[in-house]
Amino acid sequence: MSAIVSVNNLRKAYAGGFEALKSVNLDIEEGEILALLGPNGAGKTTLISTICGITVPTSGIITVGGFDTQTQFRAARNLIGLVPQEINLEPFETVMNSVSFSRGLFGKPRNDAYIEDVLKQLSLHDKKDSKIMTLSGGMKRRVLIAKALSHEPRVLFLDEPTAGVDVELRKDMWEVVAGLKASGVTIILTTHYIEEAEAIADRIGVINKGEILLVQDKADLMAQMGQKQLKIELTDSVDVIPDGLATYDLERAKDGLSLTYSYDTKGERTGITTLLNDLQKVGLHLKDIQTQQSSLEDIFVGLVKEEP
Numbered sequence: 001m002s003a004i005v006s007v008n009n010l011r012k013a014y015a016g017g018f019e020a021l022k023s024v025n026l027d028i029e030e031g032e033i034l035a036l037l038g039p040n041g042a043g044k045t046t047l048i049s050t051i052c053g054i055t056v057p058t059s060g061i062i063t064v065g066g067f068d069t070q071t072q073f074r075a076a077r078n079l080i081g082l083v084p085q086e087i088n089l090e091p092f093e094t095v096m097n098s099v100s101f102s103r104g105l106f107g108k109p110r111n112d113a114y115i116e117d118v119l120k121q122l123s124l125h126d127k128k129d130s131k132i133m134t135l136s137g138g139m140k141r142r143v144l145i146a147k148a149l150s151h152e153p154r155v156l157f158l159d160e161p162t163a164g165v166d167v168e169l170r171k172d173m174w175e176v177v178a179g180l181k182a183s184g185v186t187i188i189l190t191t192h193y194i195e196e197a198e199a200i201a202d203r204i205g206v207i208n209k210g211e212i213l214l215v216q217d218k219a220d221l222m223a224q225m226g227q228k229q230l231k232i233e234l235t236d237s238v239d240v241i242p243d244g245l246a247t248y249d250l251e252r253a254k255d256g257l258s259l260t261y262s263y264d265t266k267g268e269r270t271g272i273t274t275l276l277n278d279l280q281k282v283g284l285h286l287k288d289i290q291t292q293q294s295s296l297e298d299i300f301v302g303l304v305k306e307e308p
């Protein structure tokens with residue numbers, strides 16, 4: 001895979017001097033879904049707006065499809081579709097007209113067949129002649145996506161596509177995004193819903209205070225940083241952790257009926273076998289054992305917390 005979007009040493013200071021982005025470097029591979037995860041005010045929207053040429057960078061270079069977003073703005077922008085956070089649609093317009101109009105703004109010749117295909121893909125085709133004001137919130141969001149796709153972009157930016165959307169609609173949106181990826185569009189979405197990144201992204205970038213803390217393959221991220229916990233339930237409670245188990249850094253539950261052992265799933269040895277032997281040696285009897293994997297949420301909270 002090759003980078004379709006390349007961000008190099010991007011800095012953005014707003015008027016007044018506030019540095020919303022501090023030397024950001026990011027390559028987005030063609031065909032992937034990249035989720036940019038970060039808390040409120042992290043700089044997600046600023047990053048997207050700057051790549052899309054809506055916000056002017058203070059310094060740094062961004063290319064899209066090899067075109068410089070500043071010196072070759074039009075060529076770069078033609079390759080980009082942007083779905084904004086806010087729903088800003090023309091209420092009295094029909095879906096078809098509204099989407100066709102967006103295409104026209106990019107100077108592309110009318111192509112009803114293409115627009116109808118997009119509407120079909122977004123399950124909006126039966127609403128093509130409906131006025132936008134008659135659509136549900138979920139449908140309006142899909143109209144925004146149709147508009148962003150109207151000029152046949154290769155990269156689609158979705159700024160918080162499911163903010164304030166109920167669980168059902170959120171899952172619908174995830175399916176839409178998966179369908180778009182299947183049709184060959186590269187997708188970058190911002191979210192502060194960890195489960196959203198976990199559900200649909202190929203790679204996850206974590207951004208906080210204007211800095212990208214990491215960008216990594218989702219599965220690798222979870223495997224590398226994920227810790228597993230082994231919860232050992234005991235038949236009888238213990239008041240203190242026996243000396244013979246001191247080396248394991250166990251956590252004792254308040255009721256003394258279970259001990260939790262954390263280990264690295266990627267480590268050469270987990271230490272579980274010797275732990276179980278040692279438990280027996282100190283005379284503890286197991287009732288049950290269970291393992292649990294830390295979620296992306298634990299990883300994310302850990303990363304953002306470590307920031308000074």
Ligand SMILES: Nc1ncnc2c1ncn2[C@@H]1O[C@H](COP(=O)(O)OP(=O)(O)OP(=O)(O)O)[C@@H](O)[C@H]1O
Pocket residue numbers: 014015018020038039040041042043044045046047192
């Ligand atoms: N036009 C502006 N002028 C000055 N500061 C701004 C401007 N736009 C954004 N900021 C500041 O830049 C920082 C990053 O904002 P941005 O909207 O990029 O964050 P975000 O990660 O998208 O947040 P959210 O999840 O809340 O949308 C914030 O501290 C914000 O207050």
